[in-house]
Amino acid sequence: MNPPSHPADAPALTYRDAGVDIDAGNEAVRRIRNLVAKTHRPEQEGLDGLGGFAGLMALPAGFAEPVLVSCTDGVGTKLLVAIALDRHDTVGVDLVAMCVNDLLVTGAQPLFLLDYIATGRVRPELVESLVRGVVDGCVQAGASLLGGETAELPGMYQDGHYDLAAFAVGVVDRARVRGPQAVRAGDIAIGLRSSGLHSNGYSLARKALLSPEHAGLSLDAALPGGAGETVGDALLEPTRIYAPAFSALRSLDARVAPAEQALRGAAHITGGGLLENPQRALADSLAVELDLTRVPLPPIITCISDQGVAPAELRRTFNCGLGMILYVAPEQRAPALTALERAGEAPIELGRVVPRESPSAPQVRFAGE
Amino acid sequence: MNPPSHPADAPALTYRDAGVDIDAGNEAVRRIRNLVAKTHRPEQEGLDGLGGFAGLMALPAGFAEPVLVSCTDGVGTKLLVAIALDRHDTVGVDLVAMCVNDLLVTGAQPLFLLDYIATGRVRPELVESLVRGVVDGCVQAGASLLGGETAELPGMYQDGHYDLAAFAVGVVDRARVRGPQAVRAGDIAIGLRSSGLHSNGYSLARKALLSPEHAGLSLDAALPGGAGETVGDALLEPTRIYAPAFSALRSLDARVAPAEQALRGAAHITGGGLLENPQRALADSLAVELDLTRVPLPPIITCISDQGVAPAELRRTFNCGLGMILYVAPEQRAPALTALERAGEAPIELGRVVPRESPSAPQVRFAGE
Numbered sequence: 001m002n003p004p005s006h007p008a009d010a011p012a013l014t015y016r017d018a019g020v021d022i023d024a025g026n027e028a029v030r031r032i033r034n035l036v037a038k039t040h041r042p043e044q045e046g047l048d049g050l051g052g053f054a055g056l057m058a059l060p061a062g063f064a065e066p067v068l069v070s071c072t073d074g075v076g077t078k079l080l081v082a083i084a085l086d087r088h089d090t091v092g093v094d095l096v097a098m099c100v101n102d103l104l105v106t107g108a109q110p111l112f113l114l115d116y117i118a119t120g121r122v123r124p125e126l127v128e129s130l131v132r133g134v135v136d137g138c139v140q141a142g143a144s145l146l147g148g149e150t151a152e153l154p155g156m157y158q159d160g161h162y163d164l165a166a167f168a169v170g171v172v173d174r175a176r177v178r179g180p181q182a183v184r185a186g187d188i189a190i191g192l193r194s195s196g197l198h199s200n201g202y203s204l205a206r207k208a209l210l211s212p213e214h215a216g217l218s219l220d221a222a223l224p225g226g227a228g229e230t231v232g233d234a235l236l237e238p239t240r241i242y243a244p245a246f247s248a249l250r251s252l253d254a255r256v257a258p259a260e261q262a263l264r265g266a267a268h269i270t271g272g273g274l275l276e277n278p279q280r281a282l283a284d285s286l287a288v289e290l291d292l293t294r295v296p297l298p299p300i301i302t303c304i305s306d307q308g309v310a311p312a313e314l315r316r317t318f319n320c321g322l323g324m325i326l327y328v329a330p331e332q333r334a335p336a337l338t339a340l341e342r343a344g345e346a347p348i349e350l351g352r353v354v355p356r357e358s359p360s361a362p363q364v365r366f367a368g369e
Numbered sequence: 370m371n372p373p374s375h376p377a378d379a380p381a382l383t384y385r386d387a388g389v390d391i392d393a394g395n396e397a398v399r400r401i402r403n404l405v406a407k408t409h410r411p412e413q414e415g416l417d418g419l420g421g422f423a424g425l426m427a428l429p430a431g432f433a434e435p436v437l438v439s440c441t442d443g444v445g446t447k448l449l450v451a452i453a454l455d456r457h458d459t460v461g462v463d464l465v466a467m468c469v470n471d472l473l474v475t476g477a478q479p480l481f482l483l484d485y486i487a488t489g490r491v492r493p494e495l496v497e498s499l500v501r502g503v504v505d506g507c508v509q510a511g512a513s514l515l516g517g518e519t520a521e522l523p524g525m526y527q528d529g530h531y532d533l534a535a536f537a538v539g540v541v542d543r544a545r546v547r548g549p550q551a552v553r554a555g556d557i558a559i560g561l562r563s564s565g566l567h568s569n570g571y572s573l574a575r576k577a578l579l580s581p582e583h584a585g586l587s588l589d590a591a592l593p594g595g596a597g598e599t600v601g602d603a604l605l606e607p608t609r610i611y612a613p614a615f616s617a618l619r620s621l622d623a624r625v626a627p628a629e630q631a632l633r634g635a636a637h638i639t640g641g642g643l644l645e646n647p648q649r650a651l652a653d654s655l656a657v658e659l660d661l662t663r664v665p666l667p668p669i670i671t672c673i674s675d676q677g678v679a680p681a682e683l684r685r686t687f688n689c690g691l692g693m694i695l696y697v698a699p700e701q702r703a704p705a706l707t708a709l710e711r712a713g714e715a716p717i718e719l720g721r722v723v724p725r726e727s728p729s730a731p732q733v734r735f736a737g738e
Contacts, residue, residue, distance in 0.1 A: 013583065013677045015686045018572040022641070022685070047436060052548050052649040053471040053637055054440035054539075067416060068437075071423035072483040072536060074520045102422040114441040116485065116534040149534070151443045154572055156532060161525060165485040165518070167441060167536030170423075179421050203387040203523055214382065268422055272391070280421040308382045316391070317384045 019154030021122060028127040028150055035131055039138040039145040043111070055146030057112055065174040069108035072167040073098035073270075077202040081235045083160060085219060088126055090238045091164060092133020093140070094199045097239035098270065099168035100141040101324065104246040105266035105281060107178035108170030112146035113138055119162035122152045130164065133238075140241040143168065175258040180283045183265040185355050187327040189278070189288050190336070191348040192245060194323035196237040196298055200271045201317040205235065205300070208307035215307055225299035234300045242324050248343035249326075252335055262332030262339075269319040276316060278325050279363035282353065288327075289351040291367035295321045327353060388523030390491060397496040397519055404500055408507040408514040412480070424515030426481055434543040438477035441536045442467035442639075446571040450604045452529060454588060457495055459607045460533060461502020462509070463568045466608035467639065468537035469510040470693065473615040474635035474650065476547035477539030481515035482507055488531035491521045499533065502607075509610040512537065544627040549652045552634040554724050556696040558647070558657050559705070560717040561614060563692035565606040565667055569640045570686040574604065574669070577676035584676055594668040603669045611693050617712035618695075621704055631701030631708075638688040645685060647694050648732035651722065657696075658720040660736035664690045696722060 015022060047056040059066055075094045082091045092115070100110050115134050117127060127150055138145045157163070172178075197205055209215045209231055217224075219232035226234060246263075253261040265281035278288050298321050305314050314320065326347075328336045340347040356363060384391060416425040428435055444463045451460045461484070469479050484503050486496060496519055507514045526532070541547075566574055578584045578600055586593075588601035595603060615632075622630040634650035647657050667690050674683050683689065695716075697705045709716045725732060 013573070013577055014679075014682050015570065015573045018576040020572045047543075047546070049549075053474045053639075054438045054477070056475065056546065057437050057439075058543065059435060059437065066428060068426050068428065068480075068538070069423045070426075070481065070483060070536075070538065071516055072485050072518045074485060074487060074518060074522075076520060077522055077524060079522075080524060105422045106425065108423070111437075112439065114439060114536055116441050116443060116536075118443060118532050118534070147440055149441045149443060151445060151534075153443075153446055153448075153532070155446060155449055156530060157525075163487050163522070163525060163532055165487070165520075165534045167439075167483055167485075169437070169439065169538060174416075174427065177416070177425065180418070201384065203389045204382070204384045207387040208382055270422075310383075313383050 020152050024122045024124055025150060025152060028122055028124040031124050031128040032131040035135045036145045038135055039143065041144040044144060055112065055114070057144060057146060059171060060109070063171060063173050066171050067174050067177060069103050069106045069170045069172055070168065071099055071102040072165060073102065074163065074165045075199050077206065078199050079162065079164065080206065081202065081232065085232050085236060087236060088129035089132045090236060092130050093137040093238040095164050095166045096134055096137025096141055097241045098199050099166045100143065101242055101268040102270070103168050103170040104242055105178065105268050106172060107176050107263065108172040109250065110141045110143040110168060110170045110243060112144040113166055113168045114146055115148040116151070116165040117148070117162060118151040118153055118157065120154055120157035120159055122150060134166070137241060141243040176261065178263055178265045179281055180265065183282055183286065183327045183353060185286060185353050186330055187264050187353040188330055188333055189290060189350040189352060190326040190328055191295060191322040191350045192242060192324040192326065192345050194269070194298070194319045194321055195240045196234060196300055198239040198319055198323055200273070200319065204309065204317055205304055208304045208309060215303065223299055224303055240323050244343045245340055245345050248339040249336060252339045262328050262336040263326060264329055265327040267325045269322050269324060273317050274315040274320050274322065275312065275364060281327060282363055284359065285356055286353050287356040287361065287363045287365060288353050289365045289367055291351050292320070293368065294348050294350065297321055325350065389521050393491045393493055394519060394521060397491055397493040400493050400497040401500040404504045405514045407504055408512065410513040413513060424481065424483065426513060426515060428540060429478070432540060432542050435540050436543050436546060438472050438475045438539045438541055439537065440468055440471040441534060442471065443532065443534045444568050446575065447568050448531065448533065449575065450571065450601065454601050454605060456605060457498040458501045459605060461499050462506040462607040464533050464535045465503055465506025465510055466610045467568050468535045469512065470611055470637040471639065472537050472539040473611055474547065474637050475541060476545050476632065477541040478619065479510045479512040479537060479539045479612060481513040482535055482537045483515055484517040485520070485534040486517065486531060487520040487522055487526065489523055489526035489528055491519060503535070506610060510612045545630065547632055547634045548650055549634065552651055552655065552696045552722060554655060554722050555699055556633050556722040557699055557702055558659060558719040558721060559695040559697055560664060560691040560719045561611060561693040561695065561714050563638070563688045563690055564609045565603060565669055567608040567688055567692055569642065569688065573678065573686055574673055577673045577678060584672065592668055593672050609692050613712045614709055614714050617708040618705060621708045631697050631705040632695060633698055634696040636694045638691050638693060642686050643684040643689050643691065644681065644733060650696060651732055653728065654725055655722050656725040656730065656732045656734060657722050658734045658736055660720050661689070662737065663717050663719065666690055694719065
C-alpha cells in the first residue's frame with residue numbers, strides 16, 4: 001500500500017493509546033516461556049518452534065487405532081475468589097483439572113493443553129502467576145502446555161478481572177474407549193474424594209457463605225467446622241487432578257484385553273453435581289445405587305447447606321465430597337482398589353450398577369432414601 | 370453424605386437465586402445440537418457420544434507420521450462491535466478463522482474445533498446465534514465442532530457482554546510440516562487478500578473511527594470511501610478463512626515429495642500486522658521484500674490512517690489488506706497461482722525471500738521505502 005497520509009491536524013494515535021500494550025504482552029510471554037518448558041513431552045522433540053503459529057506434537061507410540069479425545073472448560077466464578085484474595089497461582093490448577101478430569105473418564109491419556117487468558121489490561125506478573133498454576137496442573141496431568149493466548153480486551157473486563165479457559169487433548173485406543181458402551185450391571189461404583197468444591201457452584205457458594213443475608217462470612221474468617229483454614233482458603237482449594245489414579249488403572253488394564261479391563265467407565269462430578277453426572281457414564285438401561293453415608297461431607301459443604309440449600313439442590317450443584325466415580329468390573333475389584341491406593345487415593349466403595357427399573361426411573365439412587 | 374439440615378429460619382437458597390440458570394443452559398444446548406451436526410466428519414463415525422464427557426474423533430487415513438497441530442485464539446474487542454449492533458451470528462466465523470488460519474500455515478489439515486462462550490447470563494437465543502457463526506466457520510474450514518462450553522458467570526461480565534475463545538486441532542505428516550525450516554531464499558511471497566480488519570486492532574480501530582476526539586463516526590454512518598456499507602458493516606465484516614486456498618495447495622503438493630512442494634511456508638497476518646508476522650515463517654538468516662503498492666488498501670484502513678495513525682503503527686496493528694502471505698517454491702509458481710485462483714483467490718505476487726543482510730537487519734522490507 002502507499003504510506004497512509006498523516007494530516008497535521010489529527011493527533012497521533014497508537015495502539016497503546018487505545019489501551020493495548022503489545023510490549024506488556026511480550027514481557028508476559030518472556031516470563032512464561034521458562035515455566036512452560038517444564039511441561040515438555042518427548043513427542044515434541046524435533047517439532048518445537050516449527051510452524052511458528054501453532055503448537056506441534058507427535059502421537060505417542062503403541063496405539064493400534066488412536067482416537068483423539070478433546071474437551072474445554074473454564075474455572076467459573078471461583079476466579080472472583082482468587083481476585084478478591086489477590087491470589088492467582090492456583091486457579092490455573094483448577095483450569096487444567098476441569099479439562100483433564102473430563103478427558104480421563106474416556107480412558108484417554110492426556111497429551112497437551114492450551115490456555116486462554118483474557119483480561120482488560122495485561123499485567124505480566126498476573127499472567128505469570130496464572131500460567132504458573134496452569135503449568136503446575138499440566139505437570140500433575142502429564143500434559144504438555146502446547147500453546148496459549150493472552151488477550152488484552154480493554155472495555156470488556158473490569159480492571160483486575162480476567163477469565164480463563166483451557167482446552168485439552170488426549171489419546172486412547174478405539175477398543176479401550178471407556179463409557180456408557182462399556183459399563184455393565186454389576187459393576188462396582190468406586191468414589192474418589194474431592195478436595196472441596198473443586199470448580200463448580202461458586203456463585204451459590206459465595207452467596208451462601210459471603211452475602212450478608214446469609215452466612216455473611218469474610219474470606220479471612222475461620223471456616224466454621226473446618227480445621228483452622230479460612231473461608232478464603234477453603235474456597236480457593238485447588239481442584240484435584242485424577243491423572244495419577246487413572247494412569248494406575250491404565251497400567252493395570254494394559255495387561256489385559258479391552259473386554260477384561262478393570263475400568264469400564266467413570267463420571268467426573270462436575271457441573272450438575274451428584275444428581276446429573278453419575279449417569280453420564282451409564283447406558284439408559286442402567287442405574288447406579290450410591291451409599292453416600294460412606295462419604296465424609298466437607299465442612300464447606302455443611303456450611304453451605306446450613307444456609308438453607310435443600311439436599312437436592314446441594315447435590316445438583318456440588319460434588320459433595322466425591323470428585324470422581326469409577327465403574328469397575330467386579331472381578332477386578334481387588335487389583336483396582338490396590339492400584340488406586342498405590343496412586344495415593346482413598347477409594348470409597350459406593351454401591352453397584354443395576355438394571356434401571358423403567359425408562360422413567362431415576363438413574364442415580366441414594367441408598368437409604 | 371447424610372441429608373444436610375435445613376434450618377427453618379434460613380431462607381431457601383438455590384443455584385438460580387445465585388444467578389445461574391441450569392435450565393437456560395440446557396435450552397441453549399438443545400438449540401445448538403442440530404447446528405453442530407452440520408460439521409460432523411466421517412472420523413467421528415461410531416464414536417459419537419462415547420466417553421460422554423468429551424468429544425472423540427479418529428485420525429484421517431493416509432498419514433505416515435501424523436503430527437497434531439493446535440492453537441487457540443479469541444475475537445478480541447471486535448465483540449464490542451457485535452454487541453453494540455446486537456448482531457451475533459458472524460463473530461463465530463471470526464473465532465474459527467483466527468484459529469484455523471494459524472493452523473493452516475503449518476501445512477495442517479483442520480480436524481476439529483471447540484468453542485468457549487462466557488457470559489454473565491445465558492440467553493439461549495444469543496448462544497444459538499454465536500454457535501451459528503462458529504458452525505458456519507467450521508463448515509468453511511472443513512472442521513468438526515467437536516465440543517464446547519457455555520459458561521454462565523454472573524458478576525464477571527456486564528449484562529449483554531460475552532467473550533469467545535476457540536481451540537483448533539489439525540494434522541500434518543511430519544515430513545510436510547511447513548514453516549521456517551522449509552522456506553528458502555528465492556521463494557516467492559504471494560499475498561492473499563483480507564476481507565477488512567479481520568479480528569485484530571479493534572481497540573485502535575474503534576477509537577480512531579468512533580471516538581468523538583477522532584472521526585466520531587456512528588456505526589450506522591456510511592463508511593467514508595466505502596461502497597455504501599456502514600461503518601458497523603465494515604467493522605463486523607467476517608474474517609476470511611483460507612482453508613480452501615490451502616486445501617488446493619495441499620492437493621497440488623500431495624503429488625510430489627515434501628522437498629518438491631509448492632508451499633514452503635506461510636504467515637497469517639494476525640496480531641502484530643505486516644510488521645511482525647511475515648518473518649514468523651522465516652529462518653533468522655532470511656528476509657522478505659514486499660511490494661505493497663500492489664495491494665489495494667481497504668477503505669476502512671484509509672479511514673483509520675486519516676485519524677493520525679502513523680504508517681508503522683498501522684502496519685504493526687492491522688493486516689493492511691493482506692490476510693495471508695504464502696512462501697512458494699519458484700519452480701512451482703505457475704501451478705500454485707492456478708490452484709489458488711481455482712480456489713477463488715486473487716493472489717498477489719509481493720516479492721521474494723532473500724538472504725538477510727545482517728543479524729540486526731529487519732526481516733521484512735517494503736519495496737520503495
